[in-house]
Amino acid sequence: MKRFLFPLLLTAASFCCGFGLKAMIDHPGKKPGKVNGIGGVFFKAKDPKKLTAWYKDNLGLATNPYGATFEWYEGYDSTRKAQTQWTPFPEKTDYFGPSTKEFMINYRVGNLVLLAAELKKAGVTIVDTIESFDYGKFLHIMDPEGNKVQLWEAADQ
Numbered sequence: 001m002k003r004f005l006f007p008l009l010l011t012a013a014s015f016c017c018g019f020g021l022k023a024m025i026d027h028p029g030k031k032p033g034k035v036n037g038i039g040g041v042f043f044k045a046k047d048p049k050k051l052t053a054w055y056k057d058n059l060g061l062a063t064n065p066y067g068a069t070f071e072w073y074e075g076y077d078s079t080r081k082a083q084t085q086w087t088p089f090p091e092k093t094d095y096f097g098p099s100t101k102e103f104m105i106n107y108r109v110g111n112l113v114l115l116a117a118e119l120k121k122a123g124v125t126i127v128d129t130i131e132s133f134d135y136g137k138f139l140h141i142m143d144p145e146g147n148k149v150q151l152w153e154a155a156d157q
Contacts, residue, residue, distance in 0.1 A: 033114035039152040040085030040106035044096070048088040061086070082108075082154070098127065099148035112137045112153035 045051045052068070055061040061068040067087030074080040085106065089095060096104045109115050112130055116139055120126060127140035127148065136155045143149055 033111045033118055034109065035107040035151075036110055037082065037108040038084055038105060039108040039154070040087060040150070041103070042085075042087045042089055042096070042106065042150075043103040044091045044093060045088035046091045048090055051088045080156075096148050099142065099146055101147050104148050104150055106150040106152050109151050109153050112139055112151055115151065 048067075052061075052063050055068065056063045067085060070084045070086065071081055072084070074082050096102075116126065116130060119141060125142040127142060130137050130139045134155060137153045139151045141149050141151065
């Protein structure tokens with residue numbers, strides 16, 4: 001698990017930095033219906049609570065009941081706070097199903113309804129229907145290699 005976790009976190013951090021840098025360079029604003037950042041990194045763990053505590057104690061993560069939330073400011077609007085969620089799930093979770101992978105990445109999108117329609121037209125496998133919560137809308141899809149992907153339109157967009 002340790003060999004898997006560090007590269008995953010490093011990859012996620014690289015993506016976040018890349019999206020942030022691109023936003024600062026381009027200043028384009030959000031493109032409706034397209035990914036505009038990483039909303040979270042979710043992975044399976046033998047003991048999620050113990051692993052979360054380890055990250056808190058050893059790496060200083062400011063943890064919460066869901067893992068840890070990294071807050072940052074949107075590159076093109078330095079007054080808008082955004083976040084990326086880091087969450088270990090129980091090793092036997094079926095939340096990542098139908099994927100059998102150890103992780104799931106959540107991508108922030110600008111207009112989930114529009115994107116869902118585009119994905120459907122493109123023949124992308126859509127796992128469920130759009131669900132709405134106080135903090136935004138969610139939809140799960142499958143990529144061509146069997147990875148479940150979570151799409152999230154934040155409520156404040």
